[in-house]
């Protein structure tokens with residue numbers, strides 16, 4: 001069982017030798033440092049959100065109106081953060097949420113491989129986005145024994161959808177995560193003010209350009225006419241999914257199917273009735289719709305509706321404390337988004353691994369201090385909504 005809190009001792013020990021962390025341990029400093037390191041266009045895309053970014057801000061701020069009560073005299077010498085999902089044991093509830101511009105978060109353009117190596121080093125699973133600078137097969141190979149998930153952006157071309165899912169299965173991904181909330185791009189003033197949308201500049205489309213079905217639709221290969229390939233991508237990218245599509249989505253794979261972007265209890269029930277194996281409660285980090293409710297405030301309703309079906313969560317996780325609160329409110333697994341992108345930007349694989357280790361160490365030490373020896377105890381303790 002990993003002792004995540006030991007990372008704190010490692011940092012203090014290095015400090016005795018005059019060595020301080022290359023990447024900050026807290027989110028505010030991490031974001032400031034990443035802002036100075038990333039090209040302005042990438043920073044705007046990663047850091048920005050929809051409208052005046054109010055939903056993005058409340059996602060993170062809302063964690064402050066949930067509080068936990070410590071219990072004393074509990075033997076918490078070691079903490080067990082492990083969870084089970086679809087019969088697989090994971091050492092912790094933390095995973096890396098899919099981030100479609102991971103590729104360009106590192107200077108070499110291979111951020112997807114760096115993130116997959118961070119997964120291998122930490123045991124924190126990566127949900128690999130359809131939008132990637134390296135093919136999903138190459139990304140999977142970097143994960144070693146850490147299970148990976150494949151996030152599907154469902155294209156309008158059903159054969160292409162089937163091809164992407166088939167490739168993900170063959171590459172060994174353990175589940176298919178279908179994102180429901182991004183068939184069209186939300187209104188993002190930062191990117192609009194600079195006229196920058198990375199995909200249109202040919203970034204992160206490798207899974208399409210390497211796909212036999214996608215290639216068969218083009219007059220000439222993407223290598224010969226990248227602009228035409230990007231235009232084809234624009235036409236095919238975002239299918240509007242309705243409940244009528246769920247049987248088809250379900251039929252695409254025998255792998256567990258996770259639906260991402262579900263925030264309403266009725267939608268959770270309908271997804272489960274339609275064969276989803278897990279619900280992923282998320283508002284896309286406030287990037288798609290503004291004027292929304294903080295995702296963490298919607299989680300309890302989704303968890304209650306989901307019953308025994310596991311619920312994954314992301315949107316606003318900035319610390320280990322946030323992870324513990326999300327588990328207390330019923331999340332089986334908890335996704336980290338922007339923070340690991342910033343770790344990648346500052347120090348590649350090591351930077352992302354460091355960000356994840358800091359989050360895990362804080363979660364572990366919080367459980368130690370609060371008298372929660374495992375995640376069942378966290379869940380039983382719950383979190384209280386503050387007035």
Ligand SMILES: Cc1cc2nc3c(=O)[nH]c(=O)nc-3n(C[C@H](O)[C@H](O)[C@H](O)COP(=O)(O)O)c2cc1C
Pocket residue numbers: 045046047059097098099100101129130131151179260282283284285286287314315316317335336337338339
């Ligand atoms: C730059 C960026 C790109 C993203 N790309 C994807 C994607 O390709 N697929 C997807 O399902 N979600 C994508 N998301 C949403 C994340 O999976 C996740 O829901 C969100 O980042 C959580 O919010 P947080 O970053 O504030 O923690 C992206 C998020 C960011 C910040």
Ligand SMILES: O=C(O)C(=O)c1ccccc1
Pocket residue numbers: 100131182184185284287
């Ligand atoms: O930037 C995003 O959040 C994202 O996931 C996306 C992907 C493709 C088109 C628009 C948005």
